Amino acid sequence: MLRLNTRLFLNCLEGVDDELAARRPGPQTNGMGFLALHLLDARTHLGSVIGAEAGHPFAALLEGVRGIDELDRLPPLDEVRSAWERVSAAVADRLAELTEEEVLRPSPGDYPVEDATVLGAVAFLLQHDSYHVGQLALLRKHFGLGAMRYR
Secondary structure, eight states, X not given: OHHHHHHHHHHHTTXXXXXXXXXXXXXXXXXXXXXXXXXXXXXXXXXHHHTOOOOOTTHHHHTTOOSGGGOSOOOXXXXXXXXXHHHHHXXXXXXXXXXXXXXXXXXXXXXXXXXXXXXXXXXXXXXXXXXXXXXXXXXXHHTTOOOOOOO
């Protein structure tokens, strides 16, 4: 699921430039750039949950931000894509190394799943990726870019 969502994220952003990334369908709806940044933030969080500290290039920008209207600016989408690929590679490498003992430890955070282990946290965060990748796919269609590709 991690590798699939990693690829689908990039596929959803194919053909999207900074101008389009900043557009919002309406005042209550996030744009593609904010969703991409949010997904990167969640992916770096997943990395920290499993011990794959890959760094977050936009941590200072997101400090205290709870929604799109609190964000001063969107970073360039190419920088978000690049960070996504770097962080995702570190997370994939670390996931491959996890032992049974590590995944069965108590989760370091409180996630809305019954499994309170690291494995439960990973499962939730991957589902979270899928949810927002779906939003990116819908926004692609809304803005006339065509459907997201699975391949």
